[in-house]
Amino acid sequence: MAGGHERAFGREVVERSRAADILHADLDAFYASVEQEADPSLRGRPLIVGWPGPRGVVLSCSYEARAAGVRNGMPSMRAKRLCPAAVFVPARFDAYQEKSRGFREVLRSFTPLVETTWMDEAFCDVSGAHTLYGSTLELATAIRRRVAGELKLICSVGAGSTKFVAKMASRACKPNGVLVVGDSPAFLSPIDVGDLWGVGDATAARLHELGIRTVSDLLATPATLLRRELGQSLGSHLAALARGGHDEELATGDYDAKSVGAEETFETDLASEDRIQAEILRLADRVASRMSAGGVAGRCVTVKIRLASFATHTRSRTVREPTGDLWTIYRLAREAYESFGRGRQRVRLLGVSMSGLVHGPLAQQLSLDRTPPHAEAAKALASVRRRFGQDALTPARLLRPD
DNA sequence: TCTGGGGTCCTAGGACCC
DNA sequence: TCTGGGGTCCTAGGACCC
Numbered sequence: 001m002a003g004g005h006e007r008a009f010g011r012e013v014v015e016r017s018r019a020a021d022i023l024h025a026d027l028d029a030f031y032a033s034v035e036q037e038a039d040p041s042l043r044g045r046p047l048i049v050g051w052p053g054p055r056g057v058v059l060s061c062s063y064e065a066r067a068a069g070v071r072n073g074m075p076s077m078r079a080k081r082l083c084p085a086a087v088f089v090p091a092r093f094d095a096y097q098e099k100s101r102g103f104r105e106v107l108r109s110f111t112p113l114v115e116t117t118w119m120d121e122a123f124c125d126v127s128g129a130h131t132l133y134g135s136t137l138e139l140a141t142a143i144r145r146r147v148a149g150e151l152k153l154i155c156s157v158g159a160g161s162t163k164f165v166a167k168m169a170s171r172a173c174k175p176n177g178v179l180v181v182g183d184s185p186a187f188l189s190p191i192d193v194g195d196l197w198g199v200g201d202a203t204a205a206r207l208h209e210l211g212i213r214t215v216s217d218l219l220a221t222p223a224t225l226l227r228r229e230l231g232q233s234l235g236s237h238l239a240a241l242a243r244g245g246h247d248e249e250l251a252t253g254d255y256d257a258k259s260v261g262a263e264e265t266f267e268t269d270l271a272s273e274d275r276i277q278a279e280i281l282r283l284a285d286r287v288a289s290r291m292s293a294g295g296v297a298g299r300c301v302t303v304k305i306r307l308a309s310f311a312t313h314t315r316s317r318t319v320r321e322p323t324g325d326l327w328t329i330y331r332l333a334r335e336a337y338e339s340f341g342r343g344r345q346r347v348r349l350l351g352v353s354m355s356g357l358v359h360g361p362l363a364q365q366l367s368l369d370r371t372p373p374h375a376e377a378a379k380a381l382a383s384v385r386r387r388f389g390q391d392a393l394t395p396a397r398l399l400r401p402d
Numbered sequence: 403t404c405t406g407g408g409g410t411c412c413t414a415g416g417a418c419c420c
Numbered sequence: 421t422c423t424g425g426g427g428t429c430c431t432a433g434g435a436c437c438c
Contacts, residue, residue: 030438050406057406059438072438078403118409118438200436233412234435263407300430310405314432351407 020136020159020180021127022250024166025107025143027099028154028175030120031060034099035089037152045087052076052088055265059091063175096120099151106146110139115163115250121170123163125250140178160184164245167197184244189216196241203238206230218242260296261353262286269308269346276347280333283352288326296357297322297366301332304351305340312349315340322358324366329354 027033031049036042046065050058056076058065068083079086100119107114110133113125126139133139140157147155158169160181168188173179181187193212194204210229212218218226219242227235240246262283270276280303291298302316315336323329333352357363 055404055406059406073406075403075405078405120438198436202435231413258410259408261408265406302431312433316431318430349406353409 019127020161020166020182021125022160022163022166023124023126023136023140023143024158024163024170025103025122025124025140025147026156026158026170026174027103027120027147028156029060029062029066030099030153031091031096032062032065033153034096035092036062038095042087042089046070046083046085048076048079048083048086048088049091050076050079050088051090052080053267055267061086099153102151103147103153103155106150107143109146110143113250113252115252123166123250137178137180140180144178160187160244162245162247163250164197164241171195171197185219188242188244189214189219191215193218198237198241203230203234207238215242256357256359257294257296258357259353259355260287260290260294260298260357261302261351262290263304263349263351263353265306265349266347269348270350271346276337276350277334279350280337280352281330283350284330284333285326287352287354288324288329291324291354291357295364296359297324297363298354298358299323299356300354301329301336302351302353302355303333303336303340304349304353305337305342305347306349307342308346308348310348313340318356322356322363322366324363 032047035049036047042062044064045062046068047062048058048065048070049060050056054077058070058072058074058076058079060072061070061079065079065083065086068086070079070083070086076088096119100116103120104114104116104122107122107124111124111126111129113128115123117123124143126133126136129139130136133142136159140159144155144157147153154176156170156174156176157178158166158171158173158181159179160166160169161184165181165184165187168191169179169181172187192214193199193207194201196215199207206229207213207218210221210225212221218238221239223235223239225235226238229235230238264279264283266279270279299320299322300316300318302314304312304314306312317332317336319328319332329352358366
């Protein structure tokens with residue numbers, strides 16, 4: 001436990017550091033800020049990165065748009081109503097990926113102990129960096145200055161004794177802030193349980209039903225009661241969060257993905273079985289391409305089907321031998337899809353994903369092993385082309401020589 | 403407020419084996 | 421023929437994150 005004294009051989013050897021040595025660095029309004037940096041005409045204006053259509057959502061928005069009430073994840077139509085002056089730009093993930101690399105490089109120049117979670121945020125363990133860079137606050141400030149200077153982006157930094165406290169601290173000081181939490185209990189106590197990292201709407205609602213509204217309420221609730229009401233895992237997890245979270249090391253090594261997927265919400269719901277088959281093939285191709293690029297193979301194909309009613313279902317098929325072959329993925333995805341009887345209901349979204357991934361040389365072999373199309377798949381392909389035109393599925397995309 | 407796309411992790415039931 | 425308990429795998433759904 002953080003802060004406890006550990007004894008070994010009857011003599012006190014370690015006092016676990018309670019110092020705020022875990023940093024959480026988070027780029028403010030990341031996608032929108034990258035766009036404003038790239039195009040000066042967008043600076044100072046309410047900007048939304050995302051698709052403006054009826055089924056689009058806000059991927060990221062500038063603080064000018066936030067001032068009007070726009071939030072990430074909000075449907076674009078609602079964002080337009082709230083902020084008619086907002087400019088929409090499409091997402092350019094390559095550009096964000098590039099900035100994200102630069103961000104990680106800056107952080108690694110301060111400490112090798114960097115855990116990246118997503119493009120725009122990372123945890124750093126700076127316990128070994130004080131002799132070079134000074135106090136935690138000085139370190140956080142130096143990081144913010146470097147990010148602003150080299151990447152032209154604003155980054156907020158929170159610091160605490162655990163990842164959880166650091167994350168909550170960076171949230172609390174956004175935008176363009178820095179916060180070093182020395183006294184975790186005092187910092188956490190007044191926070192609404194619904195604002196905790198890891199607590200979403202469903203858990204917040206259950207906690208509210210139990211009369212638990214703030215972290216200090218949560219702290220006063222016996223862990224046994226939390227486990228009974230919310231399950232072993234979630235109950236224990238929440239009890240730990242109230243006490244500052246788990247005292248875990250950062251995962252600084254390379255990370256192997258556990259699944260690869262592609263999904264799409266259609267502008268209008270699909271009713272035609274042929275069109276659905278064609279879309280499943282397109283999605284399977286996207287998944288197979290990315291698996292090939294990443295040198296992975298997998299064993300379980302899952303299709304996701306969201307109906308016009310928004311009811312969402314999944315069906316999956318698992319095979320013994322890992323594969324990366326498009327035609328095998330397509331066949332399994334179709335089998336899985338067909339096991340779901342959609343009846344006459346229209347389809348709003350389809351997704352195909354591969355899990356049970358294996359990495360390494362064997363996977364690389366398998367992911368490159370693109371066998372000739374099965375007769376069945378070739379027939380499906382021909383039928384798709386007949387109905388939707390030659391460009392519906394291009395040989396170049398499907399049978400790329402790499 | 404009619405709700406994206408990329409993921410991770412957990413739960414629960416059933417099949418199957420010992 | 422009925423009765424066990426444990427372990428593993430598969431499947432479907434759901435919560436949560438950015």
